[in-house]
Amino acid sequence: MQQNILVIGGSGFIGSRLVNALSLGNHFVTVPTRRRQRARHLVQLPLVDVVETDIHDDAKLARLVAGHDAVVNLVGILQGRRGQPYGPDFARAHVELPRRIAAACAQHGVRRVVHMSALGADVNGPSMYLRSKGAGEAALRAQDGIDLTVFRPSVVFGPEDNFLNTFARLQRVFPVVPLAGAKTRFAPVYVGDVVTAFFNSLVGPQARDTIGQTYELCGPGTYTLAELVRLSGQWARVGGGCGRAILALPDALGRLQARLMELAPGTPVMSRDNLDSMQVDSVCSGALPGFVPALGVPHPESLEAMAPTYLDPKFQESEYGGMRATAGR
Numbered sequence: 419m420q421q422n423i424l425v426i427g428g429s430g431f432i433g434s435r436l437v438n439a440l441s442l443g444n445h446f447v448t449v450p451t452r453r454r455q456r457a458r459h460l461v462q463l464p465l466v467d468v469v470e471t472d473i474h475d476d477a478k479l480a481r482l483v484a485g486h487d488a489v490v491n492l493v494g495i496l497q498g499r500r501g502q503p504y505g506p507d508f509a510r511a512h513v514e515l516p517r518r519i520a521a522a523c524a525q526h527g528v529r530r531v532v533h534m535s536a537l538g539a540d541v542n543g544p545s546m547y548l549r550s551k552g553a554g555e556a557a558l559r560a561q562d563g564i565d566l567t568v569f570r571p572s573v574v575f576g577p578e579d580n581f582l583n584t585f586a587r588l589q590r591v592f593p594v595v596p597l598a599g600a601k602t603r604f605a606p607v608y609v610g611d612v613v614t615a616f617f618n619s620l621v622g623p624q625a626r627d628t629i630g631q632t633y634e635l636c637g638p639g640t641y642t643l644a645e646l647v648r649l650s651g652q653w654a655r656v657g658g659g660c661g662r663a664i665l666a667l668p669d670a671l672g673r674l675q676a677r678l679m680e681l682a683p684g685t686p687v688m689s690r691d692n693l694d695s696m697q698v699d700s701v702c703s704g705a706l707p708g709f710v711p712a713l714g715v716p717h718p719e720s721l722e723a724m725a726p727t728y729l730d731p732k733f734q735e736s737e738y739g740g741m742r743a744t745a746g747r
């Protein structure tokens with residue numbers, strides 16, 4: 419059945435793909451954005467309405483939510499001002515916003531809510547990011563009158579990712595990569611698989627089975643951060659295909675490096691809070707379900723099958739790579 423779906427955070431890396439999939443599936447999609455420019459790559463899609471608005475304003479959020487069959491929340495930030503338990507920026511984006519979305523949904527009779535959290539989300543976690551993601555989940559679960567599904571992926575990879583692409587870019591510039599958290603383990607999951615899971619939990623044949631569930635999403639392989647950096651360099655054909663040398667930093671030096679990166683203008687590649695997140699491995703715990711059949715991903719894609727293609731300089735220079743640049747992504 420054709421649905422009317424509000425995708426908050428729909429202009430981002432994962433959201434754009436989900437919006438594409440829903441549009442292709444003949445569903446109406448509304449995408450709010452702070453700046454229309456950020457979502458210009460979605461404007462031409464059939465059945466997609468991009469709305470420039472402020473989702474942090476209660477009245478505007480209520481107007482957006484009303485009349486939809488389902489609401490997806492994909493808003494997330496990786497950096498924020500420091501504070502306990504998570505500082506004002508994480509509080510606003512990861513805790514207050516989900517709480518307000520849940521309240522608006524309950525108030526306007528929109529039962530279905532699908533929320534993006536992160537692997538390791540925990541109110542007692544080691545970082546502001548993980549604590550705020552945990553508190554956001556708790557705020558949603560505390561709301562009566564909504565049918566909630568929560569996803570907790572490990573790091574997500576795909577052509578526009580900010581993870582492997584960043585490691586590849588750094589290695590094109592620097593001869594050595596000084597790396598903090600080198601031993602932290604990740605189970606990278608392909609963006610297409612994450613999107614399929616969201617799609618099926620919203621409009622798939624077994625969508626109702628996913629209500630009330632929290633899923634951990636991991637890819638088939640586990641890698642240390644150092645391995646991921648090395649592979650990114652090799653697949654991006656840096657240093658004749660060998661990648662750059664990686665210098666694993668001891669904790670104190672890693673923190674100093676993160677502190678200096680925070681002081682530089684722009685978004686830091688690695689902040690102290692990112693390092694705090696990496697005190698726990700980003701791998702599936704096994705305590706929660708993963709890619710169950712209802713999510714429609716029987717065989718999650720491996721890093722080896724996907725990443726070498728899009729990290730390859732030929733792909734980056736291709737028409738598609740050019741399109742990404744035009745879209746500002």
Ligand SMILES: NC(=O)c1ccc[n+]([C@@H]2O[C@H](COP(=O)([O-])OP(=O)(O)OC[C@H]3O[C@@H](n4cnc5c(N)ncnc54)[C@H](OP(=O)(O)O)[C@@H]3O)[C@@H](O)[C@H]2O)c1
Nearest residue numbers: 427428429430431432451452456492493494534536573574
């Ligand atoms: N990518 C990963 O590896 C990964 C792993 C685990 C969990 N996640 C979670 O998955 C979700 C989506 O990730 P992504 O990589 O697709 O993120 P992304 O590309 O950075 O997109 C983030 C989206 O959130 C919106 N947004 C960001 N900050 C906001 C704010 N302060 N107020 C309102 N809107 C804001 C942006 O909208 P506009 O700029 O258009 O307003 C954008 O659409 C996030 O919740 C993230 O924590 C991601």
